[in-house]
Structures are given as C-alpha cells and as structure tokens.
Amino acid sequence: MSSSSTSSAAPATRLSMQQVLLCGALIVTLSMGIRHGFGLWLGPITTERGWTRETFAFALAIQNLSWGIAGPFAGMLADRYGAMRVLVAGSLFYAAGLALMAVSESGLAFTGSAGLMVGIAQSGCTYAIVYGVIGRQIDPARRSWAMGVAAAAGSFGQFLMVPVENFLISHLGWQQALYVLALMALVIVPLSIGLKEPPAASGGSGAQQSIGAALREAFGYRSFQLLMAGYFVCGFQVVFIGVHMPSYLKDHGLAPEVATGALALIGLFNVVGTYTAGALGQKLAKRHILATIYGLRSVAIVVFLNVPLSPTSVYLFSTVMGLLWLSTVPPTNAVVAQIFGVRYLSMLGGFVFFSHQIGSFMGVWLGGRLYDRTGSYDVVWWIAVALGVFAALINLPVRETAIARPAVAAA
Template sequence: MGLRQSLGLFMEPMVRATGATVATFGLAMALQNLAWGIGQPFMGALCDRFGGRLVVIVAAMFYCAGLYLMTIDGQAGLYLGGGLLIGLAVAGTSHGVLVGIVSRIALPSVRATAISILAATGSLGTFVIAPAAQTMIVGWSWSAALVALALLAALMAGVALLFRGDGSTMTASASAPPVKAVEAVAAALGNRAFVITTVAFFACGFQLIFIATHLPNFIGMCGLPPSVGAQAIALIGICNAVGTVLAGYLSQRWGNSNVLALIYLARTLSIGVFFLLPVSVESTLIFAAAMGFLWLSVVPPVSGLINGLFGPANFGALFGVMFLSHQIGAFLGAWLGGLSYQMTGSYATGWISLIVVGVLATILQAVADDTRPRRLQMG
C-alpha cells in the first residue's frame, strides 16, 4: 500500500523529464485502478480456492516489473507498467486478498480487530515509503527511486513464503459444503445492503485516488515545495493507522452501514473546507491528517458487512465484486482529474466533483440496512 500511495510523487519529475503530460500520468493511474478493480474478483477467488501464498508471490513479481517499466521513457512503459501490471499487482497484494486470509483464520470475536490492524499496517507503509521515495527522487533521480521501489516490491514474494495455514481449505460449516464463488456472487447481488454499499463504494475510490494522484501537483501549483506533498502523503498514512482501528471498534458498536455513512460525510466535509480555504502548508497538513484518519477506515466496516451477511468463505470474490465499483470510481477520479487540469489549467472542477459524489454516497449508505436476515449463509 505504501508503494502505491507514493506514485503521485513521481508525476511532476516525470512530466518535467520525459515530456509526458499531467493527463497522460493521470490516465496511467486511472488504468492502474481499473486493472486493480477488474483483477480483484479473480485474485480474491484464486485466494479463496488455493490460498494466498501463490497469489502474493506472482503479484509481487508483477509489482516489481511494473515499477521498473515506469522508468522506460514513453507512454508504453507508463501505461503497461504503472497502469496494467501495478494494477494487477495491487489486486493480489492488498486488502482483497489479505483481508480474506485474516477473515478465515481469525475467530469471529476478534475478526474486526484483526482486520483493523491489517489495514492500519498498510497505512504505516505509506508513512514510511512516501518520504523515503521523495528523498530518493531528490537525492538520486526519479528513475533510480523507481528501481529502488521495484526491489522493495520483490521482497513481498519472500514474505509470502512464510504464509502457513491461510484458511483456503475452510468450508462454510462443518456440515455444509462450501458455496461456489459464482453462487456467492449471485446471492450477494440480490442483497439490498450489498448492492447499495457497492454503489456507494464508487465515491470512496473517486475521492481517494483523485487526492493520491493529484494532491502533490495541486499544492505545487499553489506555490508549496514538493516536500510538502510527501509530508502530506506520509501524514495520511500515520493518521489512518489510528482511524482504521477506531473504525473497526465503532463498526462493532454502531453498525457497519452507519459508520460507512459517517466516513463518507466526514471526508466530503474535509474536502469542501480544504477547497474553499486558501492553500498553505498548515491547511494542507491539516487536510492530510483529516483525510488520513478516514483513508482506509472503510476497510473494517466493508469487510464486516460482507462477513456479517455471507461469512468469510467467499470473502475474496465478494469483496472483489464490491471493489470493482470502487476502482471504477478510482479510474474516473485519476483520469478526469488530469483531464480537467489539462483542459482548464485548474483542479476546481475535480474538487467540486468530489464533493457532489461524496454527498450522494453519504445519502445512499445512510439508507442501507445490513441487519436484514441473510439471503444465503456462506460461512
């Protein structure tokens, strides 16, 4: 997660050195998120069936290759490496796979806490890697920094070799056979709470990837040094470690849909205030702290909703379907952000779009009811 969240730092030096445009970089990040979304159901289903070790090892190699290809001058390296390969890599090394593993091996009484810890650790990766990447860009070059990050990505394959007993053979219950992924998805698409949450999840991707991709360039336009962008991304990471754990705790007390609606509302208010106020170092870091507190905090309530309705047996496939909506939003957030800047020289249209989409998501999630009887018990 730290690697992916740091890619926005490379926009300005790559545009300056290679002649690529902001729109080109934005489209590459949009393709990355679309590949992530399309690949997530398949990666999740493979993990459900065969376990996480093989999936993470292959995805780590994709990650390494994708980061290296970004160093090749030209749009092909940016689109193929930064877009397609890294998108598939993140699908196999992030929440859709890892939360599924934790959901199957953790007892129900501690499952939400375990998932919160996992998501918080991903946030800490951003806190460490973003400033390190910025230091390498300044001290070495943007291409050398990408090579270093590629070597770091390859280490994930070694970590995956330590996986043992990731729950891939667990069934729905001792007396019932496991439900096939296709049947699980069909049942989920007939559940009102699942469908509403899936639609609202679009806003999450739209807002967050716009910010991750374009915030460094936006604050640079406002006269702030590149180091502030790295500090902001790092602050997002450290604050999210706290916010994610708190979201897991509140989800158990207030209900998953209610917490999700609150997160969307708080995000949208933070975006609106930042957009309306003059941009300064202080306002940027306060905004980053607020967004960081809410960044990956959706993971515990979303996973809790899926586990509560259908159980953990087919979590990877179900989360993948829901996450596809998130990544369609991410595709549009990254792409339209760059396109609006290219056409108007301003990000104003993008910020306003984030507010509108966030309000709609808040309303949708507020009317979702994840306490209804389960349509099909799957674990």
Template sequence: MILAVVGRASSEANRSMSLAIVTAAGSAGQVIGAPLAEALLALMPWQGVFLAFAAMILAVLAVLPWMRAPAPPRKAEPREAMGAVVLGALRDPSFGLIFLGFFSCGYQLAFVTAHFPALVTELCAPILPGGALHSLGITTTSALGAVAIALIGLFNILGTLAAGWAGKRYTKKHVLALIYTGRTIAAAAFILLPVTPLSVILFSVVMGALWLATVPLTSGLVAHLYGLRYMGTLYGIVFLSHQLGAFLGVWLGGRLYDAYGSYTAVWWIGVAVGAFSALVHLGIEERPRALPAAA
C-alpha cells in the same frame, strides 16, 4: 485476498478489528514512502528511484517463508454454491448500495494520492514562509506535498484501528455513513477556506484519519451479510467499484485540469460523490442473508 484470509480466520466478535489491523499495516509504507522518494530524487533521477522501490518490494519476498495463516474456526456451515451466492448478492439491493457507496472511496483516495501534491504546489507559495514548518525542514511545496501524503498514511493507521473498534460496537453502515460525511465536510472546508501550508497539514491529518477506515467496515459488512465462504469473491466485486472510482479520480483530475487549468471542478465532484456515499449507506439492510445450499 488478504482481507478474505484474515476475515475467515477471525471470530465474529474480533473480525472488524482484525481487518482494521491488516488495513492499517498497509499504510506503514506510505508514512515513509513519500518522504523517502523526495529524498532519493535529490540524489538520483526518477528512474533510479523506481528501481530502488522495486528492490524494496522484492525484499519483502524474504519474509514469506515465515508467514503462517491460522486455521479458521471449525463449525458446521451449509455448503453454498458460489454461483448461487454471487447471483443472490447481485440481486440484493443492499449489495448494490455497498457497491455504489465504495465508488467514492476509490475516487477520493486515488485523486488525492495522484494530484494532491500538484495541487499543493499550485496553490501554495513556491517557497514556504519561515516559521514552524520551515524549522522542520519543510521549505518547498514538493516537500510539503510529500509530508502531506506521509501524514495521511500515519493518521490512517490510527483512524483505521478506530474504525475497527467502532465496527465491533456499532452498526457498520452508520459508522461508514459518518466516515463519508466527515470526508465530505473536510474536503469542502479545505477548498472553501484559503489554502495555506497549515491548512494542507490539517487536511492531511483529518483525511488520513478517514482514509482507509472504510475498508475493514465494508469488508466486514460483506462478511456479515453473506458469510465467509465467498467473502473474497463478493468483496472483490465490491472492490471493483472502488477501482472504477480510482480510475476516474486520477484520469478526470488530469483531464479537467488540462481543460480548466485548475483542480477545483474535480475536487467538488469528489465532495459530491462523498455525500452520495454517506446517504447510500443508510439504506443498507444490515442483517445476515439466508444462503442457498449447493445441489
């Protein structure tokens, strides 16, 4: 919903960057959320941590009265029937490719968020060795997992802004294909090489830079192909694919770990779907569609 509002209020030239700024802002909480939860768990039971985070979420309501949405630019646009536009998009092979391609984004993000700290705990030593990480206070695998999630959020801000910049200057489908290719290479390299605290940090930095970089490009691509009037509806349909992937990444991660005692299988599935998304985006025909007029 937020992306649709921002997309309609932005000019075509600045839409990718506007969507990137909003997406990057969503990661600010992730930068401090995981380390804060780790610190609170040392002071109170997990139920108290949930209540503390619930209070912080409710506190956000205090800023709503000061929020003002800028008026969208006025220009003559044909009035399209929503049903006709949605059906037209569903029949468009490019929309289907966008839908399929977004699946791996949800799979990878949800799996890493839910299971990566546990994977770090499993593969790294219970107590980290001395050295630079130890001097920074990262002395346990749980702390390392929290720092990894925070680093993903931090570098996601930079990566998402860079994706918004690139989306204004280059073909969005090609930038998306590069992002998914980068994710695939990073994930494959991480699982093939020895897992150490340093490799966890490096993977978090690289994965963070590619984390939500797909969102402004995917939503911007939907707006570019089908217009702004029903961008929220059409992007919502595309986002359904993301959430189906998210469900599968979290559930399959737990299911396969229980079955095999390892995250290796589900990790390689993530590598495969990432490569699939990189290829799928190359087939998108990136040009605005002629929309049917309302009766």
C-alpha cells in the same frame, strides 16, 4: 445462517492470530505504501519525457481499473488455491511493473507497466487477499478489529514510504528509485509463507455453495449493491487527492516539501483512522460508521477549498483526511463477511473493490483531463464533495444481518 456458522476452520486448524496479523500487516504495508507515493513521480517523469499530466494520470487510472478488474479473479484464486500462491504472483508482477516503469519511453509503454502490470499485481497482494485470510483464520468476534489492524498497517506504510520515496527520488533519481522499490516489492514473497492456510481452512458449510450461486446471491442483494456504490466514491476521492494534490499545491506556489508532508500526514493519521474504524465496527453499526466517514470527507473538502491556502491549512486538511482516508475499508469488508460469511470473502471483497477502482479510475483520470482542459482542479474537487454526500446517504439503508439461506443438501 449466521456469520459464525460460515466460519471455515475450527480453532485448532487455524493459523495463530499473531502470525496472520504480523505477515498480513507487513504485506499491506509494502504493497500500499509503495503505491501511495506515485504522485511524487508525476513531476519528474512528465518533465523528462515531455508528457502532459493527462498521460501520467491516464496510466494510473488504468492501474486502478486493472487492479479492480483483476481483483475478483485474484480473490477467486485465493479462495480456491490459497492466498500464498496469489501473493507470490502479485509480488513478482509488482516488481516487474515497477522496473519497467523506469524504462518506459512512451505513454503507451508507461500505461502497460505502471497501468496494467502494477494494477494486476496490486490485485494479488493487497486488502482483498489478506482480508480473506483474516476472515477465515480469526474469530468473528475480533474480525472487524483485526481488519482495522491490517488497514492501519497499510496506512503506516503510506506514512513511512512517502518520505522514503521522496528521498530516493532526490538522491538517486526517479528511475533508480523505481528499481529500489521493485526490490522492496519482492519482500512480499517470503512474507506470504506466513499466510499459507491449513487445508481445513477451505472447508465448512460455506463450501457447499458454488461460486456462481455466491455471485448471484451477492449481486441480487440490495445491501451489497449499496456497499459497491459507496466504495466507488471512496476510490474517486482518495486517488484523486493522492495523485493530484502535490501538483495542486505546486500550482498554488507551495514548496514540494509541503506536498510530501501532506501525503505523509495522510498516511500517519490514516493509521489512527483505520484502526479506530475497525475497533468501532465491533461495537457500532457499520453503516453508520461509513455514512459518517463519507459525510465528514465532504465537509473537510469544502472547508479546505474555502480557507486561504497555506502550509498550515494543507497540514490540517491532510490530518483530517488521513483520519477518514482508508477507514472505510475495515467496516466495508466486515459487513460483507457478516452478511455472506467468509467462504468467498476474497472474491466478494474483490468485486466490491472493483467498484472502488472504477471510482479511482474516474478520479485520477478526470483530475488530469479537466486540469488540461480548464487549467484548474476546482471542478473535480466539487465533484468529490457531491459524491461524498451521495455515499453518506446510500450507506444508511445497508442491512448488516447475515443473509438467510435455505438449507443446502449435501453433495
């Protein structure tokens, strides 16, 4: 069965591409942009509360893990009841979690707010949910490109929000800054109305396959397993760098402004990288794109660790990593849609992202734990290098053709 045959809605019943991309891009800009700056809170929160870095890192590790665990269930609900309802719930959870972060006075409370609540919220208002709508509402011929546009929007949010969050912390204090972010998260509610799909969007031949059958099919398929393993590495690398690089640079005597500039550059060049990956996915084999991205990440880290550390080297590294940062997202999700169709794209994308978040948990937690044990991040940097090589190799055998299914009898 071709991916086009699993497209859910006839063009007449689809939302306009402009509406889907505008609302989806703004939602991802907010949801991803807010979380990208969380590393800026590590210093002020641990200093004022008297916590270790591991306490803060563990909370964000739980955030990534709970995001991953909740992701498939949020995807199931979005596939079944529509993305709009899930997005609204995600927005409300996000705002509540951010507000409670500001008043959490113990490590356990902070883990509950910054970890569990914000993690669950992100499962309902980030890529998997938005990509489900894109997959169902945009023609397959432009699907990879459209996913690249949405990912680029999230990247722009990272570029935009890091200096905004740094400004808020500097001028309002870290607690008031979190309250402002909570209000910003609520903007997702009106934007979600633009992604309310027509009833026909859940129809089509793909609806004849049950959720259980779809899961058995995906998890029994070798290429799906390889994509999940590669996404684990993606999560490990980007979350370790995003959370711990500000402290790594501070430990080496660089000014806080260097870390802020580095995160902003990652976000800025991520716009270019994600859009380019999405556009190339319409022309080149996506497995080759993914293998190249993972391999180049390892090369970039090795060079960064072996040249003298300076603001210039940090900015160059951030530029290169920005180009490779979330550029895995469009080709990975496009491959899932290409293999299995779009009927359960949010759910299957949620399971792939669960693997990403297990990697995120390990990256952010090991960063804090090994730093507290050794006084250095060196071991975790080299783990990230080895994992990048591993991910490059395992993406090469991925088969991108639509899975062959026997004819399903009508109910």
